[in-house]
Amino acid sequence: MLLPSPETLRNLVARYEELQVRHSEEGSYETARCLEDITYTLCVSTGTRTPEDALAVAERHLAQAELATATPSDVALTA
Template sequence: MLVPAARDLRIALAAYADAVIRDERCPTPASARAREDATFTLCVMTGTRDPREAVARTDAWLAGKDVSVGGYAATTADIALIGQAVSDDPGAVAPAA
């Protein structure tokens, strides 16, 4: 399983939290769809099917705890290595390891 970069996990978690809050405050078809999209994204990124498990796994990864995903134990070190290869400049090329 590919382990998402910490930055991407934080963005997905924030988008999920925002979508849940908006949908809880003022439910509309658009807010429900946004919540479904954010839930799907976070679940796919964490290899889960349940949003509560996705949030727990994201929190664990960001806290540096080992998390087993499909037989692969992902750690913060994995996330950090991937994060080093990710640049805010889309035109930049990551150095070879």
């Protein structure tokens, strides 16, 4: 399955989290609609059906991307 770039995925997760907070504070129709839209986009982008699954996939993908771009000095080996 193809996933969006880490930057795009970070932006989707950030927008989702922002809208979750706004919706809990405002509860307006507009905020609810925006939250539904970003939830749909996040789920489609990660190939999942629920926001919880989408966030889990995003977290794993972003962690893998971070490991892949780590420089040798960023990695500490332990015994």
